[in-house]
Amino acid sequence: MSPGNIDLFAKDTLVEVSSDEGWLSGGWFVAKVLDPPPPSTTTPGKMKFLVEYQNLRCHDGSKLLRKRVDIKLVRPLPPPPPNDEQEQQRFEVNDVVDVYHNNGWWVGVVSKVWGEEEQRIYSVLLENTSRAINFRSSELRFHLDWVGDKWIQPQKQNKMSSEVGEKRGKQMEAETSSEKRKRGTHVKLLFKGKECGGAEGSVDKIDVEDSSTTEAAAVDNMPYENQNLRSLESSPVLRFIQSLEEFQLMPQKPHFRPLDECEVVYREGLALKHMMTFVNVVKETSKLQVNASGSIMDSLLKCLPELESHGFDVKDVQSRLLEMQRMIKSLEHLQTKLEKVKCDIKMRTHEGTNINAELIDTIEEIKVLEKKKARLISMNEENDYEIAKLKSSDSSLNEHIQNVEHNFAILATFPRR
Structure with a gap:
């Protein structure tokens, strides 16, 4: 650095x-x-x-x-490819590439190219295992070496391709000679992807004339990579599991490496058990209803770490389950709030009934009071009128009284001589 x-x-x-x-x-x-x-x-x-x-x-x-x-x-x-090459990279035979495999990038050389444009399948000889595995363009990138703090792209490797191919061919010759006699030299491989017309579909059928390469590719495209489990290829149970819709929708390549620590007699059974567990998890996930209990989702989520440790790609299932779990918790919270609102509505409705009853009583009381008010106002006006009359009479009487007192005083006084 x-x-x-x-x-x-x-x-x-x-x-x-x-x-x-x-x-x-x-x-x-x-x-x-x-x-x-x-x-x-x-x-x-x-x-x-x-x-x-x-x-x-x-x-x-x-x-x-x-x-x-x-x-x-x-x-x-590594730097991403140029913008004009990101959507569909094209590789050629003898290109040195990195392939995304077992959760990492591994160096290999393109040995064969099948299909056209978006349906291309690349057979890559891996440097670390000296065997060929088939990949799509999205799983490949051009190999770059980090040398002297900069990226360097190596040239095509004809030598590596030919040597590894020759070694692999000799190895497969002994393993597949008896199978060739049974099947002949013209075989077919099925690849998950798009149909030749370009529309989305289930599989493509690609005719391959080179049977040794075909047999190698057929073995390497099995949904497991543990060499101790190659006998599963002939298992009718495996073929049945692979035909299930869950594996068609979500193709898997488990490595089953943890099974190396188990007794040989248990390995195949445990491998099939894990494959059926994956099928059941996907199936049960697709059947979940919005009212599913949290214990069911917790149970499904607990299965995923073990499946992932055996090489299953569970990210999509896990993200779906976690999102559904989040949505269910959100729904439960909303339902709790809804129940509280309903309870408040019921309480307020009952309180409103009491208020209306009291209001009616009050209105009746107000009517009575209005009548009483009108009567009292009338009585008060009549009383004021009588007071005014009495005051007028009082004034007149006082005037008469003063006149009488004045006249009396005059009479009482004798004239002086």
Whole structure:
């Protein structure tokens, strides 16, 4: 890492991480930097990153896998293809590519191309396994090497393609010679995707004349990758499970690696059990009603980590279940609020009835009081009239009294001599 590119590996940056041990060796997996090392120019070989893989989980499936890795095993995300090539990339025989496989990117060489335009199928010889697997364009990208802090695209690899193809051909010759005699040299492969006309459909039928390549592709396109489970190919139970609608709608490529720790006699049965568990989870999910109990959804969600640890792609089912669970909880909350509103309406309606009854009584009382008011006003006016009359009489009487008193005084006074 040069000082100028230190920001490419900053905390929370998405990078690609490889490994030099176990089945991860040779693959590049998307991870997030949790703890980048401090810049160091003296001991770059001792620099380690703490990363969290985005598509790999711990053995129990409970959380994303975290690991501390050397700087030499970390690189930035490769640049995307140009805008005019993003929708439909086209690859040719002997192109060095990366294929998305087992949740990571693996180096390989295109050995064969089938179909036309959007229906193209690419047979890729993987560098780490020396075997051919079929992929669609969306699962491939041109291989780039991170060298000297920059991306370099290698040239076509005719040598690798021919050597690996020859080795694979010899290996498959012994395995499939008896099968060839039974089937002949003209066989057909079925690929999930679009029909030749370009409309959405179930499968394409592609005629392949090279039977050795066909047999290799047929084996590699089985829905499992564990070499200890290849005998499942002839299992009628497997063929029945593969024909179910759930597997047609959501094709799977489980690796069943955890079954390596089980006794051989149990492996095939456990593998079929996991496949049927996946079918049942998808089926039960599609049958869920909006009034489904939370325990049913919790039970379905608990199945997913174990299925994912065996290589099943459960992201779509998990996101659907979590979203439905969220919607059910939201619905329950809304229903609770609705019940409270209904209760309030009922209470208010009862209270309104009482208020109306009291209002009617009050209106009647007001009518009585209005009548009483009118009577009292009339009585008060009559009383005022009588008071006015009495006051007038009082004034007249006082005047007469004063006259009498005056006359009396005159009479009482004798004239002086």
